[in-house]
Amino acid sequence: MPFSSLGLSKALIEVIAEQNYAQPYPIQLEAIPAILKGKDLLGIARTGSGKTAGYVLPILEMLQHQEPTKNRYIKTLVLVPSRELAVQVGEVFQLFASRIPRKVKIRAVFGGVSVNPQMMQMIGTDILVATPGRLLDLVSSNAVKLSKVNTLVVDEADKMLNLGFKEEMNSIFTLLPAERQNLLFSATLSNEVITIKELLLKDPGIIRIDEEDTYIEHIRQVGYYIENERKGPLLRYLIKKENMQQVLVFVSSIKRADNVVNKLYINGIDAEALHSERSQGGRTTALKNFKSGKLRVSTSKFSIR
Numbered sequence: 001m002p003f004s005s006l007g008l009s010k011a012l013i014e015v016i017a018e019q020n021y022a023q024p025y026p027i028q029l030e031a032i033p034a035i036l037k038g039k040d041l042l043g044i045a046r047t048g049s050g051k052t053a054g055y056v057l058p059i060l061e062m063l064q065h066q067e068p069t070k071n072r073y074i075k076t077l078v079l080v081p082s083r084e085l086a087v088q089v090g091e092v093f094q095l096f097a098s099r100i101p102r103k104v105k106i107r108a109v110f111g112g113v114s115v116n117p118q119m120m121q122m123i124g125t126d127i128l129v130a131t132p133g134r135l136l137d138l139v140s141s142n143a144v145k146l147s148k149v150n151t152l153v154v155d156e157a158d159k160m161l162n163l164g165f166k167e168e169m170n171s172i173f174t175l176l177p178a179e180r181q182n183l184l185f186s187a188t189l190s191n192e193v194i195t196i197k198e199l200l201l202k203d204p205g206i207i208r209i210d211e212e213d214t215y216i217e218h219i220r221q222v223g224y225y226i227e228n229e230r231k232g233p234l235l236r237y238l239i240k241k242e243n244m245q246q247v248l249v250f251v252s253s254i255k256r257a258d259n260v261v262n263k264l265y266i267n268g269i270d271a272e273a274l275h276s277e278r279s280q281g282g283r284t285t286a287l288k289n290f291k292s293g294k295l296r297v298s299t300s301k302f303s304i305r
């Protein structure tokens with residue numbers, strides 16, 4: 001079934017075509033019509049499944065039929081676990097909203113940067129993408145009001161719980177009106193995610209996208225079983241031999257992320273670490289350079305709790 005049969009208007013279909021999305025991904029096929037019907041939804045899907053466009057498109061469709069926001073009462077709230085995801089989701093909203101005839105104000109807020117500029121931007125915001133802690137800061141300074149939210153999205157719920165945001169999330173839920181649409185996305189269905197599901201969702205549609213159905217193409221997975229002291233030399237050898245141009249290295253700690261960067265650097269390979277002990281500005285620039293191909297290697301702590 002093509003995107004044009006899913007109930008999306010011309011302004012959205014045009015951007016989808018510009019992005020060369022030939023067909024809806026499975027999660028989009030199910031999620032878009034269900035969300036447009038006003039249903040609550042539980043999506044068990046990983047990054048790579050296309051889940052972001054799966055909720056961004058119907059939310060923008062519904063928003064076109066609502067009055068623009070003029071005050072601090074936001075309509076759509078998207079909770080995400082990290083600054084990086086907040087920026088990314090904000091960008092997907094901006095992209096797909098670009099041809100909508102009425103102005104849609106979208107803002108992404110997260111901690112680690114000054115709160116004042118974010119406070120000033122809240123008036124007239126239709127869609128707010130936020131990490132939980134910073135959202136509560138903005139609520140407590142009256143910069144934003146949540147009592148008229150009509151659509152709540154919780155993205156990467158399992159990660160949010162792993163990062164210890166449970167209390168903040170519960171505080172946020174108590175500030176929302178009873179009548180609203182709830183969309184919950186998680187890569188896994190842990191007991192804690194089930195608790196949130198029970199708390200938030202009323203008679204939800206449930207979509208489960210298995211790993212094989214996700215469209216992460218062109219990925220070849222290879223494992224090397226070697227001693228610790230040979231890991232660094234092997235990494236450098238592979239980067240050079242295979243002429244790898246964009247390499248993301250996950251390591252077990254912040255210290256290791258810095259060590260790997262230093263070793264690569266000494267060996268003439270351009271690398272930077274992405275971790276929480278760096279300033280937000282440093283992280284943003286490193287990520288931007290990595291995405292654009294200016295920076296060859298980025299190292300990051302892989303956190304499982």
Ligand code: AMP
Nearest residue numbers: 021023024025047048049050051052053
């Ligand atoms: P997500 O799982 O939302 O992070 O999306 C993963 C990637 O898939 C993003 O780079 C999207 O731009 C891309 N994508 C999403 N939907 C489609 C589609 N229907 N066709 C092609 N690419 C898509």
